[in-house]
Amino acid sequence: GAGVSQSPSNKVTEKGKDVELRCDPISGHTALYWYRQSLGQGLEFLIYFQGNSAPDKSGLPSDRFSAERTGGSVSTLTIQRTQQEDSAVYLCASRKRQGANSPLHFGNGTRLTVT
Amino acid sequence: AQKVTQAQTEISVVEKEDVTLDCVYETRDTTYYLFWYKQPPSGELVFLIRRNSFDEQNEISGRYSWNFQKSTSSFNFTITASQVVDSAVYFCALSGAGETSGSRLTFGEGTQLTVNP
Numbered sequence: 001g002a003g004v005s006q007s008p009s010n011k012v013t014e015k016g017k018d019v020e021l022r023c024d025p026i027s028g029h030t031a032l033y034w035y036r037q038s039l040g041q042g043l044e045f046l047i048y049f050q051g052n053s054a055p056d057k058s059g060l061p062s063d064r065f066s067a068e069r070t071g072g073s074v075s076t077l078t079i080q081r082t083q084q085e086d087s088a089v090y091l092c093a094s095r096k097r098q099g100a101n102s103p104l105h106f107g108n109g110t111r112l113t114v115t
Numbered sequence: 116a117q118k119v120t121q122a123q124t125e126i127s128v129v130e131k132e133d134v135t136l137d138c139v140y141e142t143r144d145t146t147y148y149l150f151w152y153k154q155p156p157s158g159e160l161v162f163l164i165r166r167n168s169f170d171e172q173n174e175i176s177g178r179y180s181w182n183f184q185k186s187t188s189s190f191n192f193t194i195t196a197s198q199v200v201d202s203a204v205y206f207c208a209l210s211g212a213g214e215t216s217g218s219r220l221t222f223g224e225g226t227q228l229t230v231n232p
Contacts, residue, residue: 033219042206042224056218091160101148101167101210104220106160 002026004107006092012113013082021077021110023092031095032075033104034067038088046090049075082114117142119209121223128197129231136192136226138207144168146212149183149190150220155203166190197230204228 005024013019025032034046045059049069060066064082069075079086089111093104118141128134140149151163164174166183174181178195194201204227208220 035222043220043222045219045221048218050218059219089158093160101165101212103150103162103165104160105162106152108157108159 004092004094004105006090006107006110008110009108010111010113012115015084015114016081018078018080019082019112021079021090021092021112023075023077023094023107025073025075025092025094026105027073029094029096029105030072031097031102032069033093033095034075034077035091035093036088037091037109043091046077079112082112084114087112087114117144117209117211117221119207119221119223121205121207121226123226124224125227125229127229127231130199131196132230133193133195134197134228134230136194136205136207136228138190138192138223140188140190140207140209142209142211144211148210148212150208150210151181151190151192152206152208152222153203154206154225160206163192194228197228199230199232202228202230 007022032049035043036046037043047054047057047060047067051072052069064080067077089109091106091109093106095102095104120139122137147168149166153161153163171183180193182191204225206225207223210220
């Protein structure tokens with residue numbers, strides 16, 4: 001596609017429920033990233049994929065968070081038993097290759113609100 | 116470990132003023148890459164510029180200019196003759212060239228710029 005696409009754009013869920021956030025990267029981009037942005041905060045790295053594998057998942061805050069990527073394309077970030085502190089904007093980004101000099105292209109994010 | 120510091124949390128200027136956003140970084144990599152992103156109120160992050168550590172030449176793009184100084188580990192961003200549409204949060208980011216440090220961008224906390232008419 002023309003840009004990184006994320007769905008849903010907004011998600012309101014009750015505490016304790018599971019949620020799935022979807023990211024469709026730019027076609028041909030092999031590297032995919034998930035970041036989290038809490039209200040008024042910077043971007044917090046969560047996980048990165050190269051192809052279908054995740055060489056770096058060190059940013060996942062707890063074992064309630066997991067992510068997968070299939071077919072070297074779409075990725076899903078799953079949060080189990082959501083807590084209020086999970087409320088944030090979850091941003092997905094992709095880049096053409098893993099090379100450090102290649103800029104990330106971001107989606108518009110999913111705003112998650114846990115009530 | 117890599118770190119990016121944007122000491123200015125918020126800046127407010129009047130239209131047509133020049134404004135400089137500061138960015139200071141820390142890295143152990145000898146080769147690294149610096150970025151600036153803009154996040155307008157709509158929320159999407161827009162890539163503005165990338166700078167390689169081995170190229171200290173400053174860059175100008177229209178009203179935007181960037182001053183990279185390796186000696187002070189700074190990569191400052193200046194907007195000349197600011198406009199209301201420049202109002203946004205601006206993020207500075209760093210990526211190393213190593214296998215681990217190059218796998219992600221480390222972002223600063225961002226600077227909220229408000230340009231008043």
